[in-house]
Structure formats: C-alpha cells, structure tokens
Amino acid sequence: MNSPAPHIQPGPTRPVIRQLDESAANRIAAGEVVERPASAVKELVENALDAGARRIEVTIARGGKGLIRVSDDGCGMAPDDLPLALARHATSKIDGSDLLNIRSFGFRGEALPSLGAVGRLTVTTRAEGEAGATITTEGGLTGPVRPAAANRGTVVDLRDLFFATPARLKFLRTDRAETQAIAEVIRRLAMSRPDIAITLQGDDGQMLFRADAEDLAARLSRVLGSDFIDSALPVEAERDGVALTGWAALPTYSRGAAVAQHLFVNGRPVRDKLLTGALRAGYWDVMSAGRHPAAALYLSCPPQMVDVNVHPAKTEVRFREPDAVRGLMVSTLRRMLGGTGQRRNSAPLAAATLAAFRPEPEMARAPLKATAPLAPGFAEAQARIEPQADAPLADQPLGAARAQLHGNWIIAQTAEGMVIVDQHAAHERLVYERLKAEAEGAAGVPRQGLLIPQIVELPTDSCAALLAEAESLAELGLVIEAFGQGAVAIREVPAAIPRLDGAALLRDLADDLTDGSGAARITARREAVLSSMACHGSVRAGRRLSGDEMNALLREMERTPRAGQCNHGRPTFVTLKLADIERLFGR
Template identity: 70%
Template sequence: MNTHAPHIRPVIRQLDEATANRIAAGEVVERPASAVKELVENALDAGATRIDIAIEDGGRRLIRVCDDGCGMAPDDLPLALSRHATSKIDGSDLLAIRSFGFRGEALPSLGAVGRLTITSRARGGDGAAIAVEGGRVTPARPAAANPGTIVELRDLFFATPARLKFLRGDRAETMAVAECVRRLAMAEPFVGFTLTADGKDIFRADAEQGELFDALQIRLSRVMGRDFIDNAIPVDAERDGLRLSGFAALPTYSRGAAVAQHVYVNGRPVRDKLLTGALRAGYMDVLASGRHPAAVLYLACDPQLVDVNVHPAKAEVRFRDPHGARGLLVSALRHGLAGAGHRASTTVGDATLAAFTAEPAPHAWQRDHRPSAPAIRAGLDLQAPAMGFAEAPSARAEDPVAVSPDAPLGAARAQIHENYIIAQTEDGLVIVDAHAAHERLVYERLKAQAAATGIARQALLIPEIVDLPDADAARILAVAEDLADLGLVIEPFGGGAVAVRETPAMLPRLDVPALIRDILDDLADQGASDRLRGRLDAVLSSMACHGSVRSGRRMGAEEMNALLREMERTPKSGQCNHGRPTWVKLRLSDIERLFGR
C-alpha cells in the first residue's frame, strides 16, 4: 500500500552529521567483530608490531585496541573523527590503494553509535585524548600515553538501541571477534596479537621471525593447528601479474562446513564469491558430497588490477580480469593436488588408531559364544600357520624382504575380507581399500583419455532452441568456445535465443534447457561455471566404478603390489572419486603402543 499522498510534494532535507554517521555505521559496523576489524586494521596501517585487544560482554560493553604504531599528533585527533578524513589516500587515484582503510568512515561511525575515546602519541610528540559520545565530540585534551594509539569503545549501539536486538549472545559475539582477529593474524606473521575476553586470554600469537613464507607457515600452525600444516600442500603460482601462494589441505582433511577457508587479496581478508567458487572448483572431483576444503591462500597483485572500493566493509573485491584470477586459483589447486599423488591426511591414520581400543576381559557367556576358528578364517584370507590354519592362496605375497624406501605404500602381505590389502612398510603397515583405490586409478585414466582425444560429441537431428533474455544469451555465448571443448556446441539463433547443435555423447538424456539455465546461474553468481564439467566427470566416475576391482574378489600378490605401485604414480590416488580415503597408515611405534610395548 502506498502511504504517500499523491498531492503532497516531499521535501528534500539535508541530514545532520550525527544522523549521517549513524547511517554509515549501519554499513560499516554490523556487530562488535566489525568494530574490532576496523580498529585492528587501523593499527596495522599505522605500522604496529604488537596489537592487544580486550573485550567485555562480547564487545557490547567494551572494545579496547592498543597498538605500538606511529600514533597521532594532538591536532590530528579531531580530524580522525571527521567523516571522509583519512591519512591513507589523497583521493587522486582510488585504484592505488595499498592500505586496509581509506574511506575515513570507521572512527566517526563508531563514535556515532557508542562512547569512543582515542588516546594517542606520536614518537617525539605529546600525548592527547579525545572523546565522542553518540556523535557529540569533546575537545582534545593532553594525556599521558606511550607511543602508539589506544582506542576504547564502550556501550556499542547505545545510541541506536534497535541494533542491539540483532546481536547474538555474548559467547557467539566473542567467538566472532576471535575469528576476526585470527583471520587478520594469519596474514600478518610479523605482528604480535593478543585477545582478552572478560579478563581471560583467548588468543595469543607472538610475532614470528625469519623469511615471510617460513613465518607464515609457523603462524598458520599456531592459528589453524599443526594438523593443518601437516596435511596441507604448498601453493605457489603466478600468471599475468597475479601471484598466488599459501597452503591447501589434502581432500581427506576436509571439513563439514566452509569454516577453514581463508582467502586474502593483497593481505586483506575477503569473502568473495569468485574466489570461493574457484576454491570449490579446484577440489571439484576429490571431495565427498557435503564436505568442504580447508585452505589459506594469499593472492597478490598490483592494486591497479583489483578494486577494493566495492563495499563499505571492504570484504568484497572486483578484479580487472576476473577469469584470470579464477583460472589461476583453480589451476594452481588442481596442479598442487595432483602433485600430492597418493598422499592422504595423517588424521585418517589417527582416527584408525583411535578405533583400536583394548577390550575388557570377556564374561563367561561371551567366552561360550566366541566365533570358531573356521568362522574367523572365513573372514580373514590371512596367512597364519602358527594358528593351525592352512595358507590361503589369495593371501600369499612375496617372501618378506626389506621394503624399499622408494615404495611408500610398502609390499603387499595379505588381503582380508576380500577387499582390504595389508602392506608392510619400513616403519609400519598400510591398509588399502582395493576397490576405492582402483576406482580412482581408472577414473584418472579415463579423464586423461578424454583430455587427450577430446569429448566425443553427438549432433542433434533437430537443434534444441532455448529462448533467453538478451543479456543471458550474450552471457552464455561469451563462453561458447569453452562449452564446445566440453562437447556442448551452441550458436546464436536470433533475438535472445540460442541453438544447441551438439551435446556430449556420454550424456544421452541431457535436459539441455535446464543445463543452459544452470550454467547461466553459475555465471551470474560466480562469473564461471563448472556445471557441465561436473556432469561429465560424474559419468566418467560412474564408468570407473563399474570398471574397477570389485569388493569380494580375491587378488594375487602380484596384482596387489601392482595396484600399490600404480597408486604411488597416480595423481589424487589418496582418495576415491567420492572423496573418501583409499588407504590408512599405522606407524609401528603406534602399533606397539597399542600393545603397551
């Protein structure tokens, strides 16, 4: 319902500064974590080497950020609380931005919705303090201070109480602040960070030393955990002025949610659809459904190649060449994962060890109902002459010899339950899921053949005409060459329509209009689409599953060892087509510890 009377002309008014600042605060400061992010980034821009953060009641009652940066002179303090006043840029080139902050909105926005006090001293100068409460600024006054800046924000949103209703509980807000600080700390290894909540230390990262890459690795092990670094592959690639570095975890070290994905552009943490979509694409055929990769990636480029002035919170960016940025990330991840070969995460072996627990002494009824030797033998094709069993032909392997260091997966010794291969390594044993492993080997072989010979096409007797809005037709025709490489040939058909003349031969019952619209949705959301590639890979995966070693088939020693050697040579063989591990390793020391040796 239109509540505006048609005969009354609305009056245009100039908003007062306090109201304008409160509106700006709604964009910049969504919750306490947003305020912490703005203040810590200001400290980093000031060249701080140590930043101490303290919060109370999840940041509602107090946020205090202390740094040892360059500080401010007394005359600078009133300007710092003025909108669009900044020391970061001069306004001549909005693409030459090399700092976190540049809009000049954070401090006045915080002062508009809370009680803000800034105490600062530049080296060699006098200390001063200034306060603002609900947008009302008091004059600066002399104050004792160490070099650097202390910003205290009390009673956040007291001036806009409606915003308080949208905050979550203290614990949730504290966790959001901690995550914000961790994300910033992961990109600044030479800066020390501490975070205190209600008087308790909840995060600490001392400044690292040494070369940048080594310092980053140590900082990530402290923030993400040692398991992440132990199960990650280094990423280092460069193309067309873009440099990508960082660490990407093995597929078997995946997570149930996208909580361990951190992407930085020129040191700035971002949550960009283009980059997160590229991260998913890099792991496209190695993750189980519902699993998410873990990665920390740093994309560096000339500031002229990326626009960070997209959103007041500066969490989104726009690349001059978005396809180049996406392509670099996808290709670097796929190359890195392929280079990992047969590796699987160490956490898989740890979970296996956890499953081996000593059982208590059986009760009398359990002793009476133990499985008989023939029943055990039916489940184990394992050579065990000492137990009086006859040797199973399918379990015979080579005579025990020292395993070569060149054979990471060891030498096959037995097959149990007619699927699992037991192999002896120099320092333990490996258990291999033969069906899952062979499925991956066949899948990689089929993909290589498809890449070498191209995707076979099938011409349609009657071209499929898909009517689209003009903008959508132009968008999908712009990627027609890429789609043709995957077997889907489209041409303009006049107006907004496109004609589909050929489709991939391995997709005989393809719903062409639905596929076209799905691809368009991806292009609109991410700027690229892996929809067709995903469907083709799914077909190849299904073919690999049917063409691989079936569970329940007995394998000879030569066949088992041949499988192990091919796994060592094949990219991504550490996980099956569905993202599950193909093998686990138990170290001899761990096995001995299980038996108390």
C-alpha cells in the first residue's frame, strides 16, 4: 500500500522591495523631526536664528495645532530658492563635506519638507535686492512660486498640523499643555541667544513671552526669575579649548526636580546625560537627597570636538573627549561652591526665615498695653552683659557670637544684621573638609589611638564586610580589628574627631557595604565615608559652647570651602539684614 505523499507547506511570500514616494518619505521623516507642535516651533525658530535674525515673532493658535507663525528679519531667500527649501536634504548651512564642522542650529534639511508633509505650510520671504515670493505645500503637495509683498526676512505659516496624519493628533495633549511646551522651547532658545529679541503670542492676543535684546544675566533673570540670579554665582573656566560659562545657583536654591537645569553646547540647547551627571557630581556633597541644583551653563568648544548629528531632534550630543568635558564641569562647580561667594545665603532662604518671624495677624491687631518703666540700673546691667572685647569681630563676614540658644543655635552680630548658625551642621562641614584635605595629602589622615578600644557588636555578615575593608578604612584614619564572634574593636580614630561615635559610624558603614554594592564601595566612595565620619564626630546639638568656642567656629567657617551647607546639603547658617529686621517691627 502506497503511503500518502507528505503535505508540503507553501513557503512565505517573498516581499517586494519598493521605493517609497517622496510624500511618504517626508511623513516618515516628520515622525522623527516633528513629535508635537513644540518641535515644529523649535525647528522654525532655529531656522530664523541661522538666517541671522535679530527679531523673531512667534504666534500660535490652539496650542500650535491650529496655527504656528514664525516671522523674522533675517537674510530671507530669493524666489528661486523656495522650491529647494521644501525639498528633503536641501540646505544652505553645510555642503556635506564635513559633518563634524557644524556651526549652525540646523543642517539636515528636513524641517520644512517634514512640516509640509503633515500640515499646510506657506513660506513668504524676501532677500535684500530680491523680489518677494511665496510658496505653499499641503500634505506634501507643493504648489508654484508666486510673487508676494514682503519685508526683508521670512514668514512661515504652518496651519492644521498633522491634518495629513490624523492618527498623530490623538497622541497630542490639551491645547494648554501644548502651549506650555511651546513656551518652554521659546524660553530655552531665548536663553541660548540673549542678543536676539523674541516674542510668543497666543491666538487671543495674549503675550506669553517677550524679551528684547539684552545681556545674559538680564535674560536669565527674565526667564528663570530674579531669585535665580540673586541666588546664583557666575561660572567661568577654560581648559584645552573647552570653555564653560554661565550661572549656577547656591545649594540653598535647590529644586524638587531637575526642571531648572539648562545646558547649552555651542549655543544649542541640549539634554545630555553626561552633562547632567557632571552637574549632579559638582553638587554632590552640598545638596540634600532628593533635591536638584539649578543652573544655566554654556559649554563652548571647536565643532570638531562634538557630534551633534546623533538624533534628528538635535538635542543629544557626543563629545570626542567626554572625560575632559566632565572633569572641567565638575571641578569648576566644586571650586565655585567652595569659593568666597559661598559665604552668602540665597535670597529665598533669607526671605523664608524672615517670613517665619512675622507675627500672627491676631497678634498684629492686638491693642498695645501700657508697659512698666525700666527697672533701675537696667542700662548698667546691659553694659555689663554686652561683650566689648569682640566688637571688631562684627566686621567679619559671620560676625561676633552673642549667644547660644537651645544648645544648638549660635546668634552672631554682623555689621549689616545678624547670623543664625546651626552649630552641628557647621562643625560637620568643617570636620569633613579637614578630613578630605588630610586624605589627599601624602601623609594621609592622622590617627589617634584610643586608651580603651571601643567594642561594637554587629551581625556576623556586617563584621565580615567591615573587616574586609579594614585596610581601606585605616587609610582614612579608622583602624578596626575583629573582637571575637560578632563584634569589631575600634583601635584608632582620625585625630580631627577624637570624640567619634564609632558605634553609629560602623553600623552605617556596614549597612552601606552589605546593600549589594560590594566591598569596593569604601574605595570608590571615599568622600562618602569621610562624610559619615564627620557626621558622627562633629559637635552634637545640646552641647554648650563658650564665647571663645563659638567665635572660633565662626572664624573657621569663614576659612572653609562650602561652609554654607552641611555634608547633606542643609544650610549651616542664615543671614538677616538689619533693615529687614527693622521692617518686621515697623521701624
């Protein structure tokens, strides 16, 4: 009996390779270049900047979905240039011979054809010595060039964005949210070019943003608020052809999210992980956990050192020498935060302190009561308690200590007002900076032997983790050894902190070592270990200090880098001006 022939499954149908038409290609490109109305605004404003515009006006309707109009007074285009301007990969900004020598915002030649593929685009322009002309494209279908009356420059009208790809409209947010995104794009571009006047107007005639040509500090104050400039320090450094300028806020002006971090590379706004990581590292030991620094930083370098052709949106970059760029940024920020400018507090911190002093409304409205005359001899008693010998100290930045409240708050008098100091936080920073300096020296951290070793009982795994790092800890001034089962003995401590709370420190270090990060954590995070030592070895709250001790603490704060914040980023002191205090009392 013959067996049935096996059933043969038909093979897969061979796909046919075909060339997409230009309209489909433009719509695909638009998906990368134009994600939302804010992306279209960014591309059009950048084109205006590349054209040498000195004034740019942006008008939007329905969050940019109904209308985006960008007018500029740049160089404009000749009538013969208009068809090419709407063709893909046609640009006047590069010749294609060197993609690492890009000195303009745009260079890919994709923006206008991509916008014309998904919306109704009209370009009206006139170059110096040329006649005005206009051209329209709708859904990728381009009409002829026609004469038009126009001033020198270019006006781009984009209406009904994504009408040719209606599915994209479903992914857009509300008109208000899209308007906010457009405003953020305008603000970032305004920060990149403070010498350019730029406006953003809504469809109801409301002026959403307006800035005339001005210097950088004025532009940042306009965009980020005067509180930012009042609380920021100027940044300026240069190394190996790379320059870093801008403004960075004091740690006391931190934010709850990274919304106030604005980074620019050769004038281009970017969102780069290398740079944001360097910004965090620069603030590492002066910023509270969960807080983010605020800064507007401008990195300038030869175009050959940075690749901006990483993503169609051109917001990501790659550096030829990333370690050098990161090192410049981190070292500059740390040096700035450790300089004399760190002696001052941010304006919001002082304002919040003054607000806390304001009387309650009920107290403010209470009628004044008659007061008894001063007791006899009051003036003589006041003279006796008023320190005279330290009067010249009031001219120092942190003034002369006058009192200690609740065992932790030092009140100092300055020439312009008063200073309130958190003695524990301040001493913690002083000890930390001293330990860092000693650890970086050739001799290492000086150690002091304990007359009686301090025995700390810990879980077996914690003991093993600590003892595995005993050699690294000894280099930092902490000498430990095993002491039976489940215990560690502290034999020596850093000489700078003889009253070290060794038990609390070892428990913290043990938790750090057994959290899954491995034993290399001590070596890799030396400064974090030193910070923990300083925290557990500094003057505790509740300790009474003499007048000499308080003044010695103030003088050392004035000499110590980053003395305005403790190791955890909290402020160590606040300054109150005499005029502000007088206003509290209606004087």
